[in-house]
Amino acid sequence: MLKCEVYGDSAVLLTFSEGFSEEIHTIIVNYTRSLKEKKIEGIVAIIPAFTTITISYDAHIISFKELKALLLHIPLEEKKGQLTRLIEIPVCYDTEFGKDFEELILHTGLTKEEIISLHTAPEYLVYMLGFTPGFFYLGGLDEKLFCPRKANPRMRIEEGAVGIGGQQTGVYSVASPGGWQIIGKTPVKIFDKTNLETPFKVQQGDRIKFVEISLEEYKNLKHD
Amino acid sequence: MIEILKPGFSTTIQDLGRFGYQDYGMPISGAMDTDAAKLANWLVGNHSNEAVLELTLIGPVMKFHSTTFIGITGANLNPQINGTAIAMYKSVKVEKGAVLSFGKLSSGVRTYISFSGGLQLEKELGSFSTYSYAALGGFQGRALKKGDRLLLNTKNITEVKKVPKEFQLAYTSxxxxxxxxxxxxxxxxxxxxxxxxxxxxxxxxxxxxxxxxxxxxxxxxxxxxxxxxxxxxxxxxxxxxxxxxxxxxxxxxxxxxxxxxxxxxxxxxxxxxxxxxxxxxxxxxxxxxxxxxxxxxxxxxxxxxxxx
Structure with missing residues (x-):
């Protein structure tokens, strides 16, 4: 059942379950939406994650007790929302970008074509955002593609790089150090500060599909 | 306008933070010592969330190309105008052509400078705060460099203010x-x-x-x-x-x-x-x-x- 704990003197942590599942994820997405719609005065930040939501608040405006009572009152809804978006992200898997294909081929025993086909097959679920602005944690990677992170993380991975690390796959939203095996690159901006309406391409609860594009298509899209 | 002659160790533009995007993975950023940033703005008649400079460890050297009022709070980096020591926690008039520099750090590590009327910058995602990892906010999304020129909003202040002693925090190592x-x-x-x-x-x-x-x-x-x-x-x-x-x-x-x-x-x-x-x-x-x-x-x- 929903647990509401003191998390420092300016935040609470809501825990929805010990373990993590797609059902819990749906409840958290629905809860976050209801919470935002309520516009509770005094809430400063909301960070939904795999099994928790962190909520920071201004204790001058709302007390811990008042906030807790309001939070525990919001119903938990298991029904999937109608508004789930499917977002296609074009990825160029050319070896110009996919620097770690060799390592991945050695580890998985698959061909490059098989890896691309397994990577582009699922509709991945965006469980949460974090790490860097706009970065999304995806569920649904085919276990045949599970691969350990690089023994020596790179000091800099470019924005848009697509990789696999452990049981996860995703896109680097800004240039940063990182240890994932890089297999491609998207020309699409995941975080775009110049896009004032929607600076972030993806939100929690979205579904993602990677679509293979050629190097030529990559270059054309990049210039648009 | 102010011109950065030397950037110092790490001088960035900050306000009180970037709120509302934490569910998208955006850090809050903003001044590390928000009290000092608020007091600096108060000294020159700005609202608390106006952009200030956050200096770290070693201060910059900057030349003023127009006359303005500034307020300096936080760590004591022994500020000087044209080589003469000036008071912290007090509004100070800086004449066109003057050079602001800093000496040795004697307490704390982060100093804040406010400018009457603030800096002429565009907020990014609702904030002036520099978050350099995503090249966001501040001046071109990064720490200041030699040669950078920051435009000032002009606003005359009529009253020289001083922060009461009890608000001047003592920092300890x-x-x-x-x-x-x-x-x-x-x-x-x-x-x-x-x-x-x-x-x-x-x-x-x-x-x-x-x-x-x-x-x-x-x-x-x-x-x-x-x-x-x-x-x-x-x-x-x-x-x-x-x-x-x-x-x-x-x-x-x-x-x-x-x-x-x-x-x-x-x-x-x-x-x-x-x-x-x-x-x-x-x-x-x-x-x-x-x-x-x-x-x-x-x-x-x-x-x-x-x-x-």
């Missing part, structure tokens, strides 16, 4: 910060729980606006735990596998997966923001009620001053 036990506190061994409150930790060299890496007795869990990533807040003390705590600060990632042993309380965050590598920290436990009452009283006093 040996700080006790007050904390509440955090979400995973009970997962730590009883010995580590004791160690955390009894032993002294030193702020490591690899410390910055994202977090302070502490060095001292290692802290360990009762048994190994695999945690799922969860949202974190400024002041969270997390402990990675090597047992050395990290205090997460204003540029920290919004989520983390290490066990959280404690949270620094709000009233002590500005003091923490004035600590530097080599400084010593101890942790003391307080209750939620005490923490919130302390913060409430401080903010009420500060608000009263800022209204004047």
């Amino acid at each position: 040996s700080l006790t910060v007050r904390v509440l036990p955090s979400i995973e506190f009970d997962l730590f061994s009883e010995e580590s729980q004791k160690t955390f409150f009894e032993k002294e930790y030193v702020i490591g060299a690899q410390s910055n606006r994202m977090g302070y890496r502490l060095e001292g007795d290692a802290l360990c869990l009762k048994e190994k735990a695999e945690l799922l990533s969860s949202g974190i807040i400024t002041g969270t003390v997390q402990v990675p596998e090597n047992g050395q705590p990290i205090v997460l600060l204003t540029d920290a990632q919004t989520t983390g997966g290490y066990p959280r042993i404690a949270n620094v309380i709000a009233i002590d965050l500005p003091f923490l923001g004035q600590q530097k590598p080599g400084d010593k920290i101890r942790f003391r436990q307080v209750s939620l009620e005490e923490a919130q009452a302390l913060n409430h009283n401080k903010n009420m006093r500060l608000k009263k001053l800022l209204k004047t």
Whole structure:
């Protein structure tokens, strides 16, 4: 059942379950939406994650007790929302970008074509955002593609790089150090500060599909 | 206009933070010592959230190409105009052509400079704060460099203000910060729980606006735990596998997966923001009620001053 704990003197942590599942994820997405719609005065930040939501608040405006009572009152809804978006992200898997294909081929025993086909097959679920602005944690990677992170993380991975690390796959939203095996690159901006309406391409609860594009298509899209 | 002749160690533009995008993985950023930033703005008649310069460890040298009023608060970097010492915590008129420079650091580590009317900049995602990892906010999303020119808004002030003594915080290189036990506190061994409150930790060299890496007795869990990533807040003390705590600060990632042993309380965050590598920290436990009452009283006093 929903647990509401003191998390420092300016935040609470809501825990929805010990373990993590797609059902819990749906409840958290629905809860976050209801919470935002309520516009509770005094809430400063909301960070939904795999099994928790962190909520920071201004204790001058709302007390811990008042906030807790309001939070525990919001119903938990298991029904999937109608508004789930499917977002296609074009990825160029050319070896110009996919620097770690060799390592991945050695580890998985698959061909490059098989890896691309397994990577582009699922509709991945965006469980949460974090790490860097706009970065999304995806569920649904085919276990045949599970691969350990690089023994020596790179000091800099470019924005848009697509990789696999452990049981996860995703896109680097800004240039940063990182240890994932890089297999491609998207020309699409995941975080775009110049896009004032929607600076972030993806939100929690979205579904993602990677679509293979050629190097030529990559270059054309990049210039648009 | 001001021209940066020397950038200092790390001089960035900050306000009180970038709120509303934490669910998209955007850190809050903003001044490490928000009290000092508010006081600096008050000195020159600005509202609290106006853009200020945050200086770190070594101050910049800057030339003023127009006359303005400034306010300097926070760490004492011994500010000078044309080589003559000037007062901190007081509004100061700077004439066109004057050069502002800084001397040796004598307390704290972060100094704030406000300009009457503020700087001519565009907010990005609702804030002036520089978050350099995403090249966001401030001046071109980065720390200032030699040759940068910042345009000033012009606003004359009629009253020279001085921050009352009781608001001028004394910074120490040996700080006790007050904390509440955090979400995973009970997962730590009883010995580590004791160690955390009894032993002294030193702020490591690899410390910055994202977090302070502490060095001292290692802290360990009762048994190994695999945690799922969860949202974190400024002041969270997390402990990675090597047992050395990290205090997460204003540029920290919004989520983390290490066990959280404690949270620094709000009233002590500005003091923490004035600590530097080599400084010593101890942790003391307080209750939620005490923490919130302390913060409430401080903010009420500060608000009263800022209204004047």
